[in-house]
Amino acid sequence: MTGNRKRYSAEFKAKVALEAIRGDLTVSQLVAKHGVHQTLINAWKRQAVEGMAAVFSDKAEVAEASHATEVEKLHAKIGQLVVERDFLRKASGR
Numbered sequence: 001m002t003g004n005r006k007r008y009s010a011e012f013k014a015k016v017a018l019e020a021i022r023g024d025l026t027v028s029q030l031v032a033k034h035g036v037h038q039t040l041i042n043a044w045k046r047q048a049v050e051g052m053a054a055v056f057s058d059k060a061e062v063a064e065a066s067h068a069t070e071v072e073k074l075h076a077k078i079g080q081l082v083v084e085r086d087f088l089r090k091a092s093g094r
Contacts (some may be wrong), residue, residue: 012034
């Protein structure tokens, strides 16, 4: 067997999971519609339901705060490197 696995995009997974959560179609109908195994649909649905809590929790705020801290550190490092570059440029006579 060659082992060719089909990879699905996050957008496709979200679309199928949302359809499964809505319940307008049965899982069997979603399998026929999208050509995806029912186990995958159930797994994507479970992941979507579990992940919804994180959207409304403070985890998003914590991630944004850590991102802002990281950006500040990187800006400081850039400033330090610019100063060092200018110093070395003057010291070399250029």
